[in-house]
Amino acid sequence: MNAPFNTPEISRRALLKGGALTIAFALAGTTGPLFDDAAAQAAPARTLDPNSVDAFFSIGANGRVTLYCGKVDLGTGLRAAIPQMAAEELGIDLAQIDLITGDTALTPDQGTTAGSTGVARGGVQIRHAAATARQALLGLASSKLNVPAAELDIAHGVVSPKGGGAGLSFASLLTDQKLELKIDPKAPLKDSATYQLVGKPLPRPDVPAKCTGTFPYVHNFTLPGMLHGRTIRPPAIGAALVSVDESGLKDLKGVRVVRIKDFLGVVAEDEWTCIRAQRALKAQWSDWSGLPDQSHLVDVVRGMEVSHVQALPPKASTVAAAADAKSLKATYFWPMQSHASLGPSCAVADVRDGEATVWTASQGTHHFAKVFAKMLGMPDGKVRMIYLDGAGCYGMNGHDDAAADAALLSRAVGKPVRVQWMREDEHGWDPKGPPQLLELAGTINPDGKIVDWRVDMWVPEATRGLPNVPLLAPLAAGIGQTPGLSTGLLTQNAETGYDAPAAVTIHWLKDAPLRPSNIRAPGKVANTLAVEGFVDELAAAVKLDALDMRLRSLSDPRGVEVLKRVAAMMNWQARPSPTPAASGSVARGRGIAYVHYKQQENYVAMGMEVAVDRSTGKVSVERVVCAHDCGQMINPDGVKSQVEGCIIQTLSRALYEEVKFDKSHVTSTDWLSYPIMRFKDVPKLEIALIDRPTEPPLGAGEAATAPVGAALANAIFDATGARLRTAPFTPERVKAAMASRQS
Amino acid sequence: MAVYPLHVNSRELNVQSDDPDKPLLYVLRDAGLTGTKFGCGLGQCGACTVLVDGQPMRSCLTAISDAKGRAVTTIEGLGTPEKPSVLQAAFIAESVPQCGYCTSGMIMSAAGLLGHTPKPTEAQVRDELDGNLCRCGSHDRVVRAVLRAASQGG
Numbered sequence: 001m002n003a004p005f006n007t008p009e010i011s012r013r014a015l016l017k018g019g020a021l022t023i024a025f026a027l028a029g030t031t032g033p034l035f036d037d038a039a040a041q042a043a044p045a046r047t048l049d050p051n052s053v054d055a056f057f058s059i060g061a062n063g064r065v066t067l068y069c070g071k072v073d074l075g076t077g078l079r080a081a082i083p084q085m086a087a088e089e090l091g092i093d094l095a096q097i098d099l100i101t102g103d104t105a106l107t108p109d110q111g112t113t114a115g116s117t118g119v120a121r122g123g124v125q126i127r128h129a130a131a132t133a134r135q136a137l138l139g140l141a142s143s144k145l146n147v148p149a150a151e152l153d154i155a156h157g158v159v160s161p162k163g164g165g166a167g168l169s170f171a172s173l174l175t176d177q178k179l180e181l182k183i184d185p186k187a188p189l190k191d192s193a194t195y196q197l198v199g200k201p202l203p204r205p206d207v208p209a210k211c212t213g214t215f216p217y218v219h220n221f222t223l224p225g226m227l228h229g230r231t232i233r234p235p236a237i238g239a240a241l242v243s244v245d246e247s248g249l250k251d252l253k254g255v256r257v258v259r260i261k262d263f264l265g266v267v268a269e270d271e272w273t274c275i276r277a278q279r280a281l282k283a284q285w286s287d288w289s290g291l292p293d294q295s296h297l298v299d300v301v302r303g304m305e306v307s308h309v310q311a312l313p314p315k316a317s318t319v320a321a322a323a324d325a326k327s328l329k330a331t332y333f334w335p336m337q338s339h340a341s342l343g344p345s346c347a348v349a350d351v352r353d354g355e356a357t358v359w360t361a362s363q364g365t366h367h368f369a370k371v372f373a374k375m376l377g378m379p380d381g382k383v384r385m386i387y388l389d390g391a392g393c394y395g396m397n398g399h400d401d402a403a404a405d406a407a408l409l410s411r412a413v414g415k416p417v418r419v420q421w422m423r424e425d426e427h428g429w430d431p432k433g434p435p436q437l438l439e440l441a442g443t444i445n446p447d448g449k450i451v452d453w454r455v456d457m458w459v460p461e462a463t464r465g466l467p468n469v470p471l472l473a474p475l476a477a478g479i480g481q482t483p484g485l486s487t488g489l490l491t492q493n494a495e496t497g498y499d500a501p502a503a504v505t506i507h508w509l510k511d512a513p514l515r516p517s518n519i520r521a522p523g524k525v526a527n528t529l530a531v532e533g534f535v536d537e538l539a540a541a542v543k544l545d546a547l548d549m550r551l552r553s554l555s556d557p558r559g560v561e562v563l564k565r566v567a568a569m570m571n572w573q574a575r576p577s578p579t580p581a582a583s584g585s586v587a588r589g590r591g592i593a594y595v596h597y598k599q600q601e602n603y604v605a606m607g608m609e610v611a612v613d614r615s616t617g618k619v620s621v622e623r624v625v626c627a628h629d630c631g632q633m634i635n636p637d638g639v640k641s642q643v644e645g646c647i648i649q650t651l652s653r654a655l656y657e658e659v660k661f662d663k664s665h666v667t668s669t670d671w672l673s674y675p676i677m678r679f680k681d682v683p684k685l686e687i688a689l690i691d692r693p694t695e696p697p698l699g700a701g702e703a704a705t706a707p708v709g710a711a712l713a714n715a716i717f718d719a720t721g722a723r724l725r726t727a728p729f730t731p732e733r734v735k736a737a738m739a740s741r742q743s
Numbered sequence: 744m745a746v747y748p749l750h751v752n753s754r755e756l757n758v759q760s761d762d763p764d765k766p767l768l769y770v771l772r773d774a775g776l777t778g779t780k781f782g783c784g785l786g787q788c789g790a791c792t793v794l795v796d797g798q799p800m801r802s803c804l805t806a807i808s809d810a811k812g813r814a815v816t817t818i819e820g821l822g823t824p825e826k827p828s829v830l831q832a833a834f835i836a837e838s839v840p841q842c843g844y845c846t847s848g849m850i851m852s853a854a855g856l857l858g859h860t861p862k863p864t865e866a867q868v869r870d871e872l873d874g875n876l877c878r879c880g881s882h883d884r885v886v887r888a889v890l891r892a893a894s895q896g897g
Contacts, residue, residue, distance in 0.1 A: 075842030075879055203838060210843030211834040211850065212827055213778015213818030220777040253761075272762070272769040342782055342790060342878045343844040392842035392879045423783040637838055641884075645841055648880030671787040671876060679869040682882040 048108045053136075053181045055108040056129040057086075063157055063171040065090065065097050070110030070366065071122030072102035072387045073206065074394075076701050077638030078118045080204040084634050085123045088197040089130035089190060091154030092170070102362075102387025104369045112364035114395070114518060115488070116601070116699035119634055123697065131187035133179055140173045192632065192693035199693060201637035206389075218361050218388035219346045219420060226348065227267040229409040229417040230278035231473070233429055234262070236288035236664035237514075248280035257281065258412040263477035265409050267417055275422070289663035292513050298333050298726075300513065301437045301458050307510040308461075312491070317452065317501035322445040326541040327452070329441045330534055333726045334526030334709075335658040336514055337433040338668075340676060343391030344421035345398035345430070349406035351376060352414060356383045360403040361390025367468060368400055372407055375474045375481070394649070395488070396469055396517040398430040404473035424669040431469045432659055433519030434460045434487055434512045436526035438494075444538040448549040450500035455530070459490045459523065460516050461508035469517040485512065488522025489598075493706065496531055497596045498553035514659065514666065521702040524597065525650060525709060529727065532593040532710030536577065537723060545574040546592055546714065556596065558629050558692075562605035563594055565627035565688050570607045577714070578721040587612045589719025593710035595703070602703035603629040603690075606647075606711040608683075612719045617735030619716060621651060621683040628687065628704055631695035639700040643687050646704035652677035654709040654727050747811045751776070752820030763808035767793070767800075770807050771817055778818035778847045782876075789875030792848040792855075793817050799855035818847040821854065829897030830854055830889070837888040841879035849875050853889045862893055 047054050050070070058066045067086050073079040083097045100106050102113075110122045134154060141159035142149040145168065153162045160167030192198070209215035234241070241262040249255050249266075255277040258265045264283055268274035292300040348359040356376055362368050365385035373383045390399050398421050406419040421429075436459050443452035463484025470481045495502040539549035547567050554560055566572075570590065579589050589612070594605045609623040624647050633639050656675045660668040668674040713724045722737035745763065749756045751771070758770050768791045771779050779802055782790030786801040793802045794816040822828035827835060830850055840846040849872060856863055856871040863871070868889045877885070891897075 075840070077841075203835075206843070207838055207840060208824040208827065208835050210840040210846050211831045212822060212824050213776070213847050214824060215843060217777075217844070219780070270769070270773060272765050272773075276762070340878055341844075342788060342842070342876060343780060344782075389842065391844035394878075420781065423785060423787075641838065641841060641881075644883060645880030648882060649878065670785055671783060676876060676878065677882075678876065679873045679882055679886070682869075685883055 046106065050108040050110060050125070051182050053129045053132050053183055054178045056126055057133055059170045059174050061171055063096065063169055065092055065157070065170065067097050067099050067126070068107040069099060069101045069122060069126065070107045071113045071118045072363065073389070074113060074363065075389070075392045076118060076642060077204050077635060079206055080202055081119050081634040081638055082123050082126060084197045084200070084202060085119070085127045086130045088195055089127050090134055092157040094197065094202070096157050102365045104365050104385045109366035112367055114363050116701040116703065118699060118701065119697050120699040123634065125183070127189065128185050128187060129183045131189050132181055132184045135184070135187050136179050136181055137170060137173055141168050144168060144173070195693070198632070198634050199636070199691065201635060204638065216388060218348065218359055218390050219343060221348050221359050221388055222418070223348065223350060223416040226416040226418055227269060227413060228271040228274040229265055229267045229406060229419040230274050230422070231405045231419070232264040232266070232278060232281055232283055233425065233472070234285045236285065238288040238290050239285035242284040242286055245282040248282055249277055252277050252280065256413060258409055260408060260412070260477040263408060263473055265405065267409055267413055291661050291663050294661055297335070297435060297513070298331070298437060301435050301509070304458070305510045307508045310506045310508060312494070312504040312506070315495070315502040319445065319449050319451050321443050321451045325443050325445045325451060326538070327441070327443040328534070328537055328541055329439070330537060330725055332438045332440065332526070332530035332533065334436040334529065335727060336435050337519060337653055337657045338427055338659055338674060339394050339397035339430050339519055340657070340674060341391040341393055341397045341426060341430070344423055344426040345402035346390060346418065346420040347399065347403035347406045348416060348418040349403060349410040350416035351407055351411040354378060354382060356407060358383065358385045358403050358407060359388050360385055361388060361393065361399040362403060363393065363396065364468070368403070371468055371471070372404070375404065375471070375479055376407060376411060395433070395519040395522070396431055398426050400468065401429065401472045404471040408473050408477060427669040427674055428666045429472060431515045431517030433522070434490070434516035436490065436523065438527065438530040440530060440534045442534060442538050444542050446542050448539065448542065448544045448552045450496060450498065450535070450538060450553065453496060453500050453502050455494045455502070455504045456507065457491065457494060457504070457527070458507045458509060460485050460487055460512040461510070462487045462490070469515060485516055486518070487516045488518030490523030491527070492598045493524045493527045493531060493595060495599065496535055497559060497594055497599070498550065499555055500553060514661065520649070521705040524595070524706040525653065528593065528595050528706040529654070529709035529713060532595070532707060533713045533723070533725065536591070536710070536714040536717065540577050540717070543576040546577055547572055548574055550592070550594060558603045559594065559596055561690065562603045562627035562629055563592070565690070566592060566605040566607045566625050569625045569686055569688065570609070572607070577718040579718050585614055587614055587719040589715050589717070591711045591714025591716070591718050593707035593714060595706040597703035597706060601698045602700070604704050604707055606704070606707040608711040608715040610712065610715040610719055612716060612734060614720075614738065617731035617733070617738065619655060619712070619729055619734060620681070621712065623684050623686070625686045626688070626704060627690065628700070629690040629692065630698045630700045630703065631692050632697040633689060633691045634697055636689055636691065639689055640687055642700040643689070643704045644685055646702060647685060647708055648677055648682055650705040650708035651683070651712065654712050654729060656728050656730070658728050747807050749810055750812070750814045752816060758807060760807055763806060765807045766803050767805040767807060767810045767815065768802040770810070771802060776817050776819055780844055780847055782845070782848070788845070789848040789852060790845050792851040792875065794851060794855055797855065797858050799852045818850055821850065829895050830857065830892040833888040833892035833895065833897060837884045837891065839881050839884040839888050841881055845875060845877045849877070849885050853892070856889070857893060857897055861896070863889070865890060
């Protein structure tokens with residue numbers, strides 16, 4: 001077919017040499033071609049030692065600074081925030097920076113982009129590298145200018161005497177010369193009071209391209225001679241491939257079938273032919289029905305094989321139980337959920353001549369380069385992984401699986417192959433957020449003091465040292481992988497956020513019903529529903545106002561401030577919950593929840609106002625108020641955007657989302673069977689961001705997810721007196737909870 | 744191999760296909776118009792929305808034979824990063840996208856709305872866009888951007 005439109009042509013040579021640099025050029029400004037061949041001049045052999053300043057920065061003869069970042073922008077705004085931190089500390093303009101991210105040949109390994117660590121760890125590491133470079137540049141200029149370093153300043157990439165006079169540009173100080181310095185974590189940092197860039201809501205450089213259809217997603221990436229690939233997954237998760245009938249493909253031009261044990265795929269020159277081939281190929285699979293009964297999932301999880309039981313260090317109560325203390329018990333449950341990425345996962349792999357290059361939306365290119373080398377039987381270092389944006393993932397969705405699919409297909413056919421999953425692949429086969437079961441017992445004194453707090457939780461264990469979730473393609477192809485599970489840190493925030501005792505026992509499950517992985521704020525969304533829901537239950541048991549009871553046992557001033565900010569925004573009137581029963585078909589109520597994320601990071605308070613239809617059980621969230629303290633904010637609009645996303649996405653998870661399955665496979669494989677929140681149900685959001693410029697930045701990608709479920713459950717309780725302890729809070733569950741209260 | 748004459752972004756595009764049911768989505772993407780995204784292939788998410796004779800259509804469910812001779816507008820047909828349309832500029836000003844995968848479809852659905860209702864209410868915007876899914880939670884910003892564009896004659 002002719003291609004009459006002026007589309008970005010991507011040179012394989014440029015990409016192999018310059019890799020993501022070409023992309024970075026496009027994103028550094030809003031003009032210019034998307035893929036700039038000129039960028040191929042860069043990418044010399046360079047150190048990737050994350051302790052070395054040179055791993056993060058190079059200064060070109062043109063005065064531009066290239067910033068190499070191991071963390072990637074998952075739609076989360078790192079493309080703005082990381083250069084803001086680097087430029088601020090170096091003393092250059094944002095426009096002087098070119099950013100390269102997540103390319104194993106060019107960027108140092110800063111760990112997987114997960115757990116809200118992009119700014120808090122990746123950005124701070126780069127800040128220290130920049131501070132070290134700044135000192136070195138001041139020293140170099142001091143010698144050349146014969147002016148003491150203390151009397152020099154840096155602005156716009158030029159080192160000049162503070163009292164005036166000629167300065168020296170970075171380029172003239174350091175043309176093509178390496179700094180050859182270790183990062184000095186004690187290198188003096190700029191005083192936040194002097195910040196020019198950090199703390200400003202500067203525009204994200206990727207936004208104009210995303211609004212004009214020109215952003216270079218991995219889905220748009222092509223190579224000369226590239227084929228399109230699709231895999232055919234079995235109708236039952238554990239089924240083996242018995243036979244393949246290719247007769248349905250005879251009218252489809254140029255299709256090839258690839259079979260490696262139970263791994264079955266097709267490739268074709270164009271995407272639609274490939275999809276037709278995927279549908280037309282007939283395969284016989286063995287029977288398999290090893291999944292548990294979903295209708296008894298809570299009992300199934302409680303009865304699963306436990307690998308070991310772990311008691312976290314207990315915290316004793318400082319106060320004795322009063323004679324009229326109230327004791328309660330409750331069981332909370334969070335279901336398996338899909339990342340449900342809007343765009344099905346995609347990757348392009350070129351496996352030839354004992355080497356592989358993979359263009360992928362992976363959160364962990366450095367990790368997976370090693371995993372893929374093992375899968376392909378290559379030595380470490382022979383696989384290069386280059387990050388290109390995918391659809392938002394919020395944890396490990398299918399993107400690493402799609403990359404493995406592409407790699408096995410490319411190796412089999414000797415050409416580059418692009419694989420994009422179909423919708424049923426993504427919903428059906430992405431690794432799932434695991435189920436979480438929590439049993440709580442607590443005692444509260446009439447004055448609101450919690451004097452006993454016990455949590456037993458059942459969660460799948462994360463195998464120590466396992467870098468990834470086992471991948472589907474090698475699993476099917478019979479290629480050995482490190483066995484185990486990877487789920488993220490599921491047990492954090494099982495204690496209250498207050499001055500209270502705690503005794504937490506973890507029943508580590510050997511397995512999970514469906515392949516698990518980390519999903520945004522792993523574990524903390526469910527744990528905070530249980531913890532802050534149960535705190536609310538205790539407050540109601542002694543007829544105390546939910547806010548007042550919390551503040552009585554909270555001494556951390558940053559925690560107190562977020563709660564008070566929310567209370568003020570909601571015009572909170574003190575009274576116990578539930579609200580005095582009102583008549584009418586709609587019950588209205590308000591709820592509040594608080595989290596000190598991971599007990600050491602962000603402080604988030606959230607208030608909600610809901611309306612519950614008494615006849616249908618449908619919950620409408622009318623207003624969400626959030627106060628958010630993530631320490632020093634790098635880019636307040638980026639933080640706000642993340643907080644908005646945390647709230648809306650987690651409301652969706654709490655109200656609608658549950659992976660459905662029968663004995664053989666996942667059955668919720670589209671947006672009708674796995675609905676997410678839509679425009680008409682999105683509530684009014686009011687967000688107060690608290691900036692603390694002198695505190696460390698803590699990241700903003702996920703903390704605000706944690707209190708959403710509890711604030712919602714507490715508001716439903718306030719409105720109706722019905723306590724929701726199992727997500728999602730479907731109309732059926734809300735109705736049942738209201739009915740059981742009346743009986 | 745049949746030839747299907749299309750009008751895409753005010754240009755003629757003659758597309759050869761051996762399958763009259765080939766979705767317009769792949770016709771556009773094969774022609775380099777990759778701003779239009781595959782989301783579900785089921786008409787459920789809106790990521791592939793384009794305008795066909797001014798009406799928002801799901802290009803994943805629009806067969807090439809049905810698009811023959813009709814005027815198709817994609818996200819690239821509205822404007823460029825250097826010269827965005829009023830609607831695109833409003834999305835940029837509100838810094839709407841996070842991952843941005845849904846954004847093209849959002850803008851095209853909004854363009855369809857503004858085509859027949861230049862001054863929509865917020866409820867009309869939410870109603871029109873209810874079939875466009877966003878997983879990142881950019882909804883509030885989308886609504887603000889559409890209303891901003893409407894106020895600027897977008």
